[in-house]
Amino acid sequence: MPIRKIILFLVILMAANSQTKGQIYFTKNGSISFFSKTILQNIQADNNEVISILNLQTGSLQFSLLNAAFHFPKAKMEEDFNEDYIESNKYPRSTFKGSIANINKIDFSKDGTWQVNATGDLMIHGVTKNITTSGKIIINNGKISATSSFKILLEDYHIKIPSIVSNKISENIEITINCNYEKK
Amino acid sequence: MDRKVKRYILLSFIIIITMASLIGYQIWNKPHQDIKNAVAAKTNAVALYNSLTNDSANTKVLFINKIVAVWGEVKQVSKNQQNQQVILLKTNVRDGSVNCTMEENIKNIKAGDRVLLKGICIGYIGGDSDLQVAGDVFLIRCYRST
Numbered sequence: 001m002p003i004r005k006i007i008l009f010l011v012i013l014m015a016a017n018s019q020t021k022g023q024i025y026f027t028k029n030g031s032i033s034f035f036s037k038t039i040l041q042n043i044q045a046d047n048n049e050v051i052s053i054l055n056l057q058t059g060s061l062q063f064s065l066l067n068a069a070f071h072f073p074k075a076k077m078e079e080d081f082n083e084d085y086i087e088s089n090k091y092p093r094s095t096f097k098g099s100i101a102n103i104n105k106i107d108f109s110k111d112g113t114w115q116v117n118a119t120g121d122l123m124i125h126g127v128t129k130n131i132t133t134s135g136k137i138i139i140n141n142g143k144i145s146a147t148s149s150f151k152i153l154l155e156d157y158h159i160k161i162p163s164i165v166s167n168k169i170s171e172n173i174e175i176t177i178n179c180n181y182e183k184k
Numbered sequence: 185m186d187r188k189v190k191r192y193i194l195l196s197f198i199i200i201i202t203m204a205s206l207i208g209y210q211i212w213n214k215p216h217q218d219i220k221n222a223v224a225a226k227t228n229a230v231a232l233y234n235s236l237t238n239d240s241a242n243t244k245v246l247f248i249n250k251i252v253a254v255w256g257e258v259k260q261v262s263k264n265q266q267n268q269q270v271i272l273l274k275t276n277v278r279d280g281s282v283n284c285t286m287e288e289n290i291k292n293i294k295a296g297d298r299v300l301l302k303g304i305c306i307g308y309i310g311g312d313s314d315l316q317v318a319g320d321v322f323l324i325r326c327y328r329s330t
Contacts, residue, residue, distance in 0.1 A: 029264045068306040075216045
């Protein structure tokens with residue numbers, strides 16, 4: 001009977017959809033900070049408004065943030081970062097779209113810390129580069145969090161340092177990611 | 185050159201250097217924008233969310249990187265990793281919120297309360313429509329307003 005087939009199809013579709021949903025974890029207040037050691041003063045800024053989505057089934061991982069949300073200890077640093085370095089009016093977002101290798105080896109039902117590698121496209125200042133970085137997936141009482149720390153070269157993302165301060169600002173910056181996920 | 189003239193030149197040079205250093209120091213140490221006491225354009229969470237998801241140029245000029253006071257119904261109160269209070273205001277999109285990171289925590293605030301929050305509107309980040317995760321509009325350095 002066609003009506004039975006349709007009902008069966010819908011039930012299978014709904015079951016598949018709910019299974020996929022159960023594998024999606026996200027945060028809208030993840031934290032990404034960067035640090036740069038300089039002769040003048042160390043530069044550190046935090047962004048606590050990062051959207052990150054992790055799919056446990058496929059291993060796909062994404063981050064998206066607005067550059068203007070980076071908060072610096074000094075207002076002048078923040079102004080220079082937005083106007084001269086990252087040009088946040090022209091390039092408002094930074095993103096990462098990629099995946100975690102061998103995510104199916106992680107037992108998400110047990111507490112533990114898992115060393116993982118993520119590969120994907122990092123877009124900063126309108127420039128996209130394929131990167132691979134290591135990080136950790138931490139499972140604690142059923143809650144999933146992720147951390148990673150890696151360095152990028154400013155030159156790779158066409159971020160120019162004014163010549164007057166070029167010998168005082170480091171060519172690379174360290175990026176640290178910290179996200180606590182909740183189930184979709 | 186006359187000794188007196190030389191002394192004037194040296195003195196002028198010292199004054200210029202001192203003034204330039206003072207101005208440089210003041211610029212380098214200027215305080216962050218005073219959001220708490222700033223005048224803000226008023227709107228509500230539903231209207232702000234709808235305006236920014238439409239992504240029109242007019243809206244960007246009106247709200248993005250501006251101090252905005254937003255009326256809304258509290259959907260959720262939580263803490264971020266810096267222990268700052270995060271208040272989500274309801275919109276007409278399920279799972280989509282106006283996401284406000286507080287500079288000053290509000291005591292005894294709970295879901296269902298109506299509040300006016302003032303902060304810098306930095307824009308909208310889209311979620312993932314395929315994975316059914318809606319995006320949020322973000323306000324940072326927020327205070328309760330009246």
